[in-house]
Amino acid sequence: MSSNPSQLRLGIAGLGTVGIGVIKIVEDNADLLSARTGQKITIAAVSARDRGRDRGVDLGAYAWHDNAVDLAGDDNVDLVVELMGGSDGPAYALAKACLAAGKPFVTANKALIATHGKELAQLAEGKKAALRFEAAVAGGIPIIKALTEGLSANNISGLHGILNGTCNYILTRMEREGLPFDEVLADAQRIGYAEADPTFDIDGIDTAHKTAILAAIAFGMAPDIDNLPTEGIRNIVSVDIDYARELGYRIKLLGVARQQDDGVEVRVHPAMVPLSSPLANVMDATNAVTVSGDHVGPTGYEGAGAGQGPTASAVVGDIVDVARGVWYPPFGVPAAELGSPAHLGSEAHIGTYYIRLKVADVPGVMADITQTLAREKVSIDSMLQRGHADDGGVYIVLTTHETTEEAANAALNHFNALECVLESPAMLRIEAA
Ligand SMILES: NC(=O)c1ccc[n+]([C@@H]2O[C@H](COP(=O)([O-])OP(=O)(O)OC[C@H]3O[C@@H](n4cnc5c(N)ncnc54)[C@H](OP(=O)(O)O)[C@@H]3O)[C@@H](O)[C@H]2O)c1
Known part of the structure; x- marks a missing residue:
């Protein structure tokens, strides 16, 4: 730490959207931050790839490092802020170098924490250095602080999150404007709401990183991105959005972590949530x-x-905590105690389901469907039959009572084999989020 205890000097790696945002807050709100921490928070050094790029702020007063990892060894830097991104490469090297040297490290990098969180937490704890990552999950929402601090008295029974603004924006517009997924995605890319390569967002990987981090803190388990069942929103079609509404639900991409009798169930997938639930009413790019x-x-x-x-804002909130001397194990419990509790696969999930079938409009179809469900001990909660699809088929939409995912999947496999079923059935989990 600085030899002058009344100042905290930052080294910022990454001068993109978030890095420049941090510089603006530190410069604009200097007096406020000083009053709240009792320290003068300043920027000593920065790093990015392109030194010549105009970033809209004057960087002239700050030392420049071509190699971001050098910030770890810069004696004029008391705390390193990593805003480059990526689970490996320079972000990982910089995190390890800082924490091994006992230098506090703040990051917004969910991929880094979801992949290497336990190892980095162990390094941090060994040196009593701060490792903070509030901005890695749900941007400006202080959900990590809520879990590690405000809710620390509680056994957590479950959490649900809408954690990817791009997906929520796409689903919102699909519903509002009745547009297909591809069209909304293309438009979202055009206006900068989705990346040129949207895979991380729309295939649920970004949500999985964030869910793994929240589950780690809520349930004291190591983040485990490799065993987290993940589905994105690519296969959501307008017809399901419309039926969901008719049945009193809205489709959302959810990160779910729930304590079950025999383990913690962690998963990411689109789900139908009741219109009356708080998450159903979170629209556009908002997270909740x-x-x-x-x-x-x-x-x-x-x-x-x-x-x-x-x-x-979340990054600077972490910096303020470090300046105030707040320290606790990064995941709320010592990293060595972060277990790998029985991860329950999706097959073990017990819940209710929405199933949509497109069938030929011939006698006996209903009997085939109900018999198939009965054979797998899946009981029907509600059933709708709607007029002809374009190709003369008929949509049958049903919701089930509670059943295992294994049974629901088995019923789907049997439906696929029925002659009267014209295309692969669609299934969505229903979540009382
Ligand atoms: N943007 C958001 O709304 C948001 C929200 C939550 C979390 N995050 C996380 O915040 C982090 C930063 O995101 P961002 O949106 O600010 O990214 P960004 O705009 O793409 O900026 C990335 C910055 O990192 C620099 N960089 C990349 N590789 C580097 C390297 N090898 N050495 C030095 N600098 C390097 C880039 O340098 P050049 O500019 O010279 O190319 C750029 O300044 C990511 O982990 C992201 O997941 C972002």
Whole structure:
């Protein structure tokens, strides 16, 4: 730390959207930050790839490092802020170099923490160095602080999150404007709401990184991205959005982590949530998380999940904590105690389901369907039959009572083999989020 205890000098690796946002807050709100921490928070050094790029802020007063990892060894830097991104490469090297040297490290990098979180936490704890990553999950929403601090008295029974603004934006527009997925995605890319390569967002990987981090803190388990069943929103079609609404639900991409009798169930997938639930009414690019604890009951958090201001706000909140001397194990419990509790696969999931079938409009179809479900011990909660699809088929839409995912999948496999079923059935989980 600085030899002058009344100042905290930052080294910022990455000068893109978030990095520049952090510089703006540190410069604009210098007096406020000083009053709140009792320290002068300054920027000593920065790093990015392209030194010549105009970034809209004057970087002339700050030392420049071509190699971001050198920030770890810069004696004029008390705390390193990593805003480059990527689970490996320079972000990982910089994190290890800082923490091994006992230098506090703040990051917005969900991929880094979801992949290497336990190892980095162990390094941090060994040196009592801070490792903070509030901005890595749900941007400006202080959900990590809520879990590690405000809710620390509780056994968490479950959490649900809308954690990817791009997906929520796409689903919102599909519903509002009745547009197909591809068209909304292309438009979202054109206006900068989705990346040129949208895979991370729309295939649920970004949500999985964030869910793994939240589950780690909520349930004291190491983040485990490799064993996290993940489905994105690529296969959501307008007809399911319309039926969902008719049945009183809305489709959302959810990160779910739930304590079950024999382990913690962690998964990412689109789900139908009741229109009356808080998450159903989170629209556009907004993020939200609900968490239930044994004493506090249900709680909810909502706000901007990305963008320069909200994300930088979370990063600077972490810097303020470090300046105040706040320290605890990064995941709330010592990293050595982060277990790998029985991860329950999706087959073990018990829940209710929405199933949509396109069938030939011939006698006996209903009997085939109900017999198939009965054979797998899946009981029907509600059933709709709707007029002719373009090709003369008929849609049959049903919701089930509680059943295992294994049974629901088995029924789907049998449906696929029925002659009257004209295309692969669609299935969505229903979540009382
Ligand atoms: N944007 C958001 O709304 C948001 C929200 C939550 C979390 N995050 C996370 O915040 C981090 C930064 O995101 P961002 O949107 O600010 O990214 P960005 O705009 O793409 O900026 C990345 C910055 O990192 C620099 N960089 C990349 N590789 C580097 C290397 N090898 N050495 C030095 N600098 C390097 C780039 O340098 P050049 O500019 O010279 O190319 C750029 O300045 C990521 O981990 C992201 O997941 C972002």
